[in-house]
Amino acid sequence: MKCNIGKTDKIIRVILGACIIAVGVYYQSWWGAVGVIPLLTAAIGWCPAYVPFGISSCQTKK
Incomplete structure (x- = not known):
């Protein structure tokens, strides 16, 4: 899993x-x-929904 x-x-x-979560509790x-x-996707740094579309919001190193 590459960070995306x-x-x-x-x-x-x-x-x-x-x-x-707060609205659900309320x-x-x-x-x-x-x-x-x-929360989970933010914690691991990878979103499975981005993969099929080739989306990545990570900065590329130049």
Whole structure:
């Protein structure tokens, strides 16, 4: 697994994941568990949805 998530993308995913979890807890819904997905992808630095499209937000070294 090659890193395909950059720093800004990771920050956005962490914030989004935390918000989804918070809304799920607030409304007492198990849908808040979906927030774990962006947190997990940010933690490992790899998004499987980016692979088929060849997307990468990592900076390339010159």
